[in-house]
Amino acid sequence: MLAFLWSLGAFIIALGILVAVHEWGHFYVARKCGVQVERFSIGFGKPIWRKLSKSGTEYVIAMIPLGGYVRMLDGRIDDVPPHLADKAFNNKPVLQRMAVIAAGPGVNFIFAFFALWLMYLVGLQTVKPVVKSVEPDSIAEMAGMQNGDEIIKIGSRATPDWEAVNFELVSNIGDEKAQVTVKNSAGVEKELTFTLTSWNFDPDSESPLSSLGLTPFRPDPTLEVGFVGEGSAAQQAGLKIGDTLIAMNGNKLSSWNGLVDVVVDSPGERVALEIERDGQTQILHATIARRDTPQGQSGYLGVSPTFEPWPEGYVFTHQYGIIEAIGRALDKTWRLMTLSVDMIGKLITGDVSVKNLNGPISIAQGAGTSAEYGLAYFLSFLALISVNLGIINLLPLPMLDGGHLMFFTVEWITGKPVPEAVQEWGYRIGGVLLFMIMGIAIFNDIARIT
Template sequence: MFDFIWNLASFILALGILVTVHEYGHFWVARKAGVKVLRFSIGFGKPLITWYDKLGTEYVIAAIPLGGYVKMLDERVDEVPADEKHLSFNSKSVQSRIAIVAAGPLANFAFAIVLLWAMYMLGVQTVKPVIGSIETSSRAQIAGIKADQTLISIGNETVFDWRETTFALMQNMGESKVKVVVQDPIDGQVVKNLNLEGWTLGNDVKSPLHSVGITPFRPQITTELAHIAEDSAAKKYGLQVGDKIYLVDGEKISSWAQLVGIIQASADKSLLMTISRGDEKLNINVVPDNKPTKDGFSQGYLGVVPLASKWPDGYITTRKYGPIDGFFQGVDKTWQMISLSFEMIGNLLTGQISVNNLSGPIGIAQGAGASVSYGLVAFLSFLALISVNLGVFNLLPLPILDGGHLMYYIIELIRKKPVSERTQEFGFRIGALVLLLLTGFALFNDFMRL
């Protein structure tokens, strides 16, 4: 229950910030273009808090925190007094209307730059992209990439951590091959050609890196317990933090993966665990809880977290920049995310990425909750990513979104006359239907991942 409330609160906070930025973009440019703004609302439904400024704009914080809007004076919607017609949205030039509509997504992009700028000035802790293992017969192994090598660049992008590595790899989806530069412990910098012919991301792919056969280095996981969950089988049967598990039913435990496999196969079954606790060796009978999988199969659950070995020196670094370099880093990373977002939309349409990879509000809420838990820098990074995605999504040429309005205004600019009201109304209905289907599919994916 706590996780649910935490994720929900984090989601509302993140969405509120990003919607405010988006709508303020529309609001600010509308005011500059001489349009009268009637209402600036964050959320929908019943107003909880309202106030007015000296120009008569009503500001609202509403009960349903799932979006927002800016209501402008518009003769197509309401009757407008003769002395205020020049203040209506529809009376402005098509160039002004394009600027007002485009300002929302552009505000999201600008906000992402500011967030990343702040993040890089605060300092970003990153994990050096050292390869832990290479899957046999994978694209990476065929290319000659090996474990213990450090990734330096993919294509034209220099990479410093695993997130940048993933982004750089995804930017080359659709290419026949990509140049990969690695630092080998013995041979120094080596150039490899990674074959990407026919590379796609299906339903069962854990990550783009795993799909080409690369597993990042992680410190070895021990069989010592670092955390015991409340109300878990481990707590119930007396396991404690610091216990080291050596034997289970007489079988020697040599790895955490081996122990996980035994526990998952032993739901509601008694297991005799031999552990060391300080200088003592103890035998404890434990019955793992039954936690069914998504497919309905029985799976054992103990409720413990293992202790990991320390990271080797130099594997974790902090990237920190001054105001000027930090700003350029923010611009560069924002542009990279914008480009990648549009490319991913294209890959979804062509089938190179499965639609099952789409996430909806639940996935975003979980990401928001996790990022807040990790601290300010992680939350800034998450906000920047979602801000870019919100901007890109709103630029899609669906008539109900900003991109659909822009499409109509660009057509009007070319034809020298507006698109008919009937055509626009039909487009809005189609756009609403497509948006509803996309949202429903993303929510379905979210529930399937729970």
């Protein structure tokens, strides 16, 4: 329950920030173009806070925090007094109207850059993309990848960490091949060709790395206890953080994975755990808990290990000065934009399945997880969602900013507005398509958690 509330709170904060940024873009440019703004609302439904400014704009925070809007004076829907005719949106030159509409997505991109710039100033701790193991007969092994290789480039893009590797791998979905440059432990570089024609990537059950047969390097677990779950079988038995597990039922333990194998296969059984605490050996008795899995019942002790230290140089921090962070943030923002456009294109062509669409539940989980990791990770998450919000709003679907821009572009070229009947049908068709996409995304969310 606590995790749900944390994710919900982080989601509301993230969405509130991004909606406010997007709508502020429309609001700011509208005011600069001399348009009368009637209402600036964050959220929909019944207002829970409102304030009327001297300029006549009503600022509102509403009950349902799933969007927002800027309501401008418009002669198509309002009775506009003659003295305010020049302040109506529909009476402005077409290029000004286009600027007002484009400002929302545009500010989303600017905000993403700003969030990433702050992230690089704060510093983001990350890990070198060194491969621990390569699965036999996998795409990676057939390409020549070996244990201990560091992935330094995919295509023409450098990959300093695993996040960059994942981004670049995902960008190759639907392609026949991917060029991957690696460096072995001796520092020798080589270029590998991943043949992707048989690559089947299911994001619900695996990562891009595991689907290619790659396991990232991470230090091995020790037999020292690093975490004990509240109310777990381990806590009830008396296990504490810092205890070292020596044996179970008299059988000496050689690795943490060996302990896990025994526990998973022993649901409901009472076991004797030999531990070392403060230099003294003790025997504790635990009844292994049961939990249901798709494969049947499995045992659960409720304890996690400590890990061996990372090798020197494997963990580093992306942290830069004010000027260098600008370049890094610009490059990352541009890459997020191009990747988003690429994924939408592949979704349309069928190279990417609609199962990959994420809805509000997945976004909320991402917000909660990133917030738990710290400010830098939350800023990175905000940048990613802000870019996606901007790109999606530019799609040429009526009801979205891109649909309005499409109609205004036609008006700019022809010198005449698109007939209202055509616009009306466009809004209906666009609305149906938009709600279909939203329905698929929400269905995917529900399927992932059930």
